[in-house]
Each structure stands twice: as C-alpha cells, then as structure tokens.
Amino acid sequence: EPEVTQTPSHQVTQMGQEVILRCVPISNHLYFYWYRQILGQKVEFLVSFYNNEISEKSEIFDDQFSVERPDGSNFTLKIRSTKLEDSAMYFCASRIAGGPTDTQYFGPGTRLTVL
Amino acid sequence: AQKVTQAQTEISVVEKEDVTLDCVYETRDTTYYLFWYKQPPSGELVFLIRRNSFDEQNEISGRYSWNFQKSTSSFNFTITASQVVDSAVYFCALSEAIKIQGAQKLVFGQGTRLTINP
Numbered sequence: 711e712p713e714v715t716q717t718p719s720h721q722v723t724q725m726g727q728e729v730i731l732r733c734v735p736i737s738n739h740l741y742f743y744w745y746r747q748i749l750g751q752k753v754e755f756l757v758s759f760y761n762n763e764i765s766e767k768s769e770i771f772d773d774q775f776s777v778e779r780p781d782g783s784n785f786t787l788k789i790r791s792t793k794l795e796d797s798a799m800y801f802c803a804s805r806i807a808g809g810p811t812d813t814q815y816f817g818p819g820t821r822l823t824v825l
Numbered sequence: 826a827q828k829v830t831q832a833q834t835e836i837s838v839v840e841k842e843d844v845t846l847d848c849v850y851e852t853r854d855t856t857y858y859l860f861w862y863k864q865p866p867s868g869e870l871v872f873l874i875r876r877n878s879f880d881e882q883n884e885i886s887g888r889y890s891w892n893f894q895k896s897t898s899s900f901n902f903t904i905t906a907s908q909v910v911d912s913a914v915y916f917c918a919l920s921e922a923i924k925i926q927g928a929q930k931l932v933f934g935q936g937t938r939l940t941i942n943p
Contacts, residue, residue: 741929743930743931745931751935752916752933752934752935752936753870753916753918753931753933754933755930755931755932758929758930766930768930799868801870803931805929812875813860813872813875814872814929814931815872816862816869816870816871816872817869818867818868818869819868819869819870821868
C-alpha cells in the first residue's frame, strides 16, 4: 500500500541553524500539508500546498518557514534559523481530492531537536 | 472558528473492557468532515475514520464503532473488548468543506491517552 515517507526520522541541530525536512507524498496525491506536534501536545496545522503554491498557512508559519516542491516527488519544509521552541515532531501529509478515500494520510514524522 | 475538544486527557481500563472516547466539536460550517486518528507509542498518525457532516449513520468496523450526533456536536469513538494493542493516543479532528482550493486543514483535539492494562 502506498505511503507517505519522511526523512530524516530524527534531526538534531543547533539553534540558529537551517534545517530542511523532506517528505515524499503518495504519488497520485495533489494536496500536501505540514503539521507539527510539540511533545505531549496536540497536532497543529502549519501549511497546505496545492498547484505549486501555498493555499493556507497558520500563524505559526512565519517568515522563518518555507515550503517547496522542488521536483515531482519531494515536498520540503525549511526552517531558516531554528529556535529552541521549534523542537517538535513534524508530520507531512498528502491527500487526493474527492471520492471515499479523500483524507489526509500522514508520514511517520521527523523529530526535530534544537539545542 | 473551528475547535475540537477531547475532555478526557487519559483513560485507563483493563483488557476486554469497553471504552468510549469523547469528542465535541465547534464549527460554523454546515458542511464539514470529522476524523479519528490513532497515534501509537511509535509516534505515527494512523487514519481510522472519516465522516462527513450530512451522514449521521453510525459506523462499525470490527471492535471499533463511532457515534456521530449532530444535535450535540459530538463524534464519539467506542472500542469494544479492548486489547493491549489498542493502547495509544487517539485524536479527533475536524476539517471544513472546501472553501480554499487545496486547503481543508485538519483541526485536532488535544488527544486522549488510552492505556489498556492486561
């Protein structure tokens, strides 16, 4: 069964460094999302992406964040200058629109630790 | 604004007991979708069910069942004859109908940590 994959599974970085989290969505999906989950808390929406542009973003998704679909398969989240409070699990999700399977399928997540 | 409330932070039961996880939501939309996701200790988010707002029929899938009541804005999840493998954090989530193409973000509740003891 096709699934969303994410790399790396765990990233440790120093405060102020740039990180890029990578996701490979399910191949025929058209809508892509990033969410984050601070340890022990709920899952929060960051951004949605469709037709090569951001369709919606939350207040969390400030100028330090950016997303890109550099080729036909990858979907990336970049954090330009990481802060301690960026430490969280980051989930990528993808969705195919319409029909009974129209739901968001999540990747296994990347745990980001900012020191 | 949309909001999902899971008032039960933690539930602990003994194996084979039935357990119900509560979910109450708020939305101004007349068309919306409700979801349940499971997050086992390994951390991934596993999709369990999607229900749209105009389908109030209850659903059963094996030991799992869902009760959607629009009148009380609730979408509760029951596990019958619970098993140790059901131990996980369970999230209820809500998304609006399509207004912005490509959006339909999920709004999650705080989650309920369910522990099934042998």
